[in-house]
Amino acid sequence: MHNKMVLRKDKLRRRMLRKRKDSSNVHWHFQSNSHVDAYSASLQHTNRMLNNRYGFRTRKVPSHAPILIDKEIVTRLQETFLKEFEVTERNRVRRYDDIQFSFAYYYYLMSEQIEISTGEIFKEFDTDKSGTWSDREIRTLLTKLYELPLSYSIVDHFEAILLNCSEKKTFPDVSTPEYERYIDSKLPTISKDLVESCPTLMKMLKDRFGSTHKYHFETISNAESKYVSFKMLNSNISDVVMSLDEIRSSRRKFVCLNDNLDESKVAENELVRAILYDFYLSLFPHPSKFELSEDYRNKFLYMKDLNEWKMYRFKIKLFIIFLMSIVLWMGLYNIIRRRFCRIVDILLC
Known part of the structure; x- marks a missing residue:
């Protein structure tokens, strides 16, 4: 509930800033500097942190797309900026002194140098x-x-x-x-x-x-326009339909839809959800082979829990196989023993 209240206030603040911008560009410019949202402030904080280590340079925000993370590299990143990461971990919700993770990861990877003899x-x-x-x-x-x-x-x-x-x-x-x-x-x-x-x-x-x-990388120019579709969805039905049609007309590898709906417009939001469901159904009418069917839910949030459950099942299977082997061995032993006794009786008689 606390997080929802923070997010709601943040949305209202941004909406007020946009209205001020429409009414007076100059006034909005001065006001916005003192009311920067937590995400933008965390980007500025992370950029200052990178400047202190690697020097001043122009840095662009990564595209809204999935990120592949190398465990060893991100471990070194956390060790390099240990105090900053500890501050981020202590924050209950998003704050201005957070490390913006993807931004820091990419530019750490691209900025680290090694000496060559x-x-x-x-x-x-x-x-x-x-x-x-x-x-x-x-x-x-x-x-x-x-x-x-x-x-x-x-x-x-x-x-x-x-x-x-x-x-x-x-x-x-x-x-x-x-x-x-x-x-x-x-x-x-x-x-x-x-x-x-x-x-x-x-x-x-x-x-x-x-x-x-130190690390191999490749930068892709105009990646946002070539590979990613990023749209902010609001409660205006016409705007939503237009945004989704633009995605349909120019298919890209990744689609990022940001929820900027007005919580007070319940009826409009229900229609937006229906339109959004129809949109995804038009692009992906068949579920992926990696998805669970509608009747199932994934009960594990962490790989550790899944592995422990698999190990428990493995132990149960071993125990059952062991019991069945004992029962089977006892049954075979009794059958062989009876037949052997009959043969001995016949020979002796």
């Missing part, structure tokens, strides 16, 4: 695994270090760095593998030891390749 950078460009950089591999490295097109001065400057480092002789000599150098090349053998003993080159490599994303 010079040796690992060397191996990445040593594509033939010869232990040295060939002229071809150095050309590939240059395309990653500098903007294209590569000028002669850039190539000459980089070769000068390598030549200066090779003259120090603070590393063991390595023979140049066959076909590593072009005919007109003036470069020495570029080994990993040479690269690690060259401060200028190491700084260049560290600045450009010294860190990378």
